[in-house]
Amino acid sequence: MLIFAQRQLNRLRSLNKSSSLWRVSCALIFLPMAHATDSAELAPLADRSLLLSIVNTGQQLVAVGDHGHVLISSDHGRHWTQQITPTRALLTSVSFPDAQHGWAVGHDGVIIATRDSGKTWQRQDDGQQLDTIYLSVLFLNAQRGFAVGAYGKYAFTIDGGLHWQSGHPTTDEAHYNRMSVGPEGTLYLAGESGSCLLSTDMGKTWQKLEVPYDGSLFGVLPLTAQKIITYGLRGHIFRSDDQGEHWVPLTTDVKVLIMGGLRLRRGPLVLGGQGGNFFISRDAGRSFQAWQPADFSTSVADLVETNDGAIVAVGEAGVTRLTIP
Numbered sequence: 001m002l003i004f005a006q007r008q009l010n011r012l013r014s015l016n017k018s019s020s021l022w023r024v025s026c027a028l029i030f031l032p033m034a035h036a037t038d039s040a041e042l043a044p045l046a047d048r049s050l051l052l053s054i055v056n057t058g059q060q061l062v063a064v065g066d067h068g069h070v071l072i073s074s075d076h077g078r079h080w081t082q083q084i085t086p087t088r089a090l091l092t093s094v095s096f097p098d099a100q101h102g103w104a105v106g107h108d109g110v111i112i113a114t115r116d117s118g119k120t121w122q123r124q125d126d127g128q129q130l131d132t133i134y135l136s137v138l139f140l141n142a143q144r145g146f147a148v149g150a151y152g153k154y155a156f157t158i159d160g161g162l163h164w165q166s167g168h169p170t171t172d173e174a175h176y177n178r179m180s181v182g183p184e185g186t187l188y189l190a191g192e193s194g195s196c197l198l199s200t201d202m203g204k205t206w207q208k209l210e211v212p213y214d215g216s217l218f219g220v221l222p223l224t225a226q227k228i229i230t231y232g233l234r235g236h237i238f239r240s241d242d243q244g245e246h247w248v249p250l251t252t253d254v255k256v257l258i259m260g261g262l263r264l265r266r267g268p269l270v271l272g273g274q275g276g277n278f279f280i281s282r283d284a285g286r287s288f289q290a291w292q293p294a295d296f297s298t299s300v301a302d303l304v305e306t307n308d309g310a311i312v313a314v315g316e317a318g319v320t321r322l323t324i325p
Contacts, residue, residue: 009320038088040068047071047080050090051314052301053104057096061304062118063314064091064104072118077312077321085112085121086119092149093178096113097139103161105134105147113161124161138179138187146203148189156203169197169206186243188230190217196230198244209244220260221269221285229285231271232260239285252279254290260302265309271325272300272313280324293322 043049051065061073063080068087071080085091091106102114104121109129112121132153137246139145147155147164152173155164167187169176176191189197189206196209196217211217217232228244231237235252256274263269271288276297281287298317306312311322 007308008272018247032184038081040070040085042082042084043067045068046318048318050316051318052091053093054302054304054314054319055094055096055102056304056306056313057099057102057117058307059117061306061312062094062096062102063312063319064094064106065314065318066090068106068110069120070104070118071319073312073319076306076308076310078318079321083118083121086123087112092135095136095137095139095145097141097145101139101144101160103137103139103141103147104118105137107133109134111137111147111161111164124164136178138181140181140202141183143201144185146179148179150175152176164282165223167203169199170195170208177216178219180220180222182225182228184225186222186225188222188228190220190230190232192216196220196244209240211238211244211247212249213238218257218259219261219302221263221271223263223269223285227285229261229269229271231261233257235279237271237279237288250288252287252288252290254279255291257299260300262303262305262311264305264311264324268324270311271304272303274299276300278324291325296320296322 032167046069049066051063054063063071068085070083070085073080087110089107089110091104093130094104100117105111109125109132111124113124114121134147134149137147143160145157154167157164174191174195178190180188187199194211194214196211199206215233217230221229226243228240235255237250238247240247254277256277258271258273261271271279278291279286300313300315303313312318
């Protein structure tokens with residue numbers, strides 16, 4: 001574990017330690033691996049604590065983060081209720097393929113699942129993978145899902161998490177930062193060193209896409225079967241109109257880490273990241289304009305659209321409900 005931590009510290013030393021990027025990056029891959037087997041505790045300010053992932057289940061919002069926190073909102077992100085989970089490990093990602101079934105993953109190899117819309121959670125890992133850090137989870141339905149993370153960690157299940165198997169999309173040990181799925185079921189995997197992978201057979205095989213960038217990518221935002229956006233460090237955004245065969249770099253004036261993105265139901269694309277900076281496209285990803293909400297300057301790890309058309313962002317300051325201009 002000390003070797004892992006030292007390698008991560010060496011990677012992060014190139015960043016500005018006083019910045020919010022430093023703090024969020026440390027939260028993702030460098031926080032102490034403690035209390036994974038303890039139950040989470042109720043925290044009055046849990047919705048203002050570090051949160052790293054959020055999902056709209058169709059009926060409610062579910063956010064996860066530090067100390068095993070799972071928060072649920074049934075009023076479009078205005079109020080939040082904390083649910084007790086069987087871990088105090090940092091949770092980094094959450095996925096709900098339907099309103100009832102959900103999974104969250106995080107540090108210490110933790111995988112927790114719910115079958116009652118997040119009211120109760122159960123551990124699905126064996127508690128022995130303390131050197132495993134999951135960074136993303138994606139379930140396509142209540143049976144088939146994936147959990148990926150640091151140093152090439154890749155696990156999948158076809159029985160709702162009762163059993164997990166290991167896989168190897170690539171031969172290297174790149175960090176897999178986020179998995180996403182396109183409108184026709186194509187899977188995308190974004191990671192460090194410009195890693196961008198595609199699978200058209202539900203994860204059985206993976207094809208590497210040659211993005212003209214060797215820095216870390218933090219996500220792929222599929223727009224159609226052919227059009228995709230990928231984003232990462234220092235404001236880098238790329239668009240492909242042919243499912244990754246060719247890429248167009250998109251210029252941004254704000255050079256910050258971009259960690260999350262979504263397409264709103266009414267059309268605009270929104271990316272969010274370091275320092276409360278957002279990037280909005282109203283032309284299907286051909287260009288992006290920077291936007292920073294007033295009195296909001298904390299880093300964003302993920303964002304989601306609510307059923308009433310607002311955006312809820314999560315990050316180092318917890319949850320924030322926003323309306324784009």
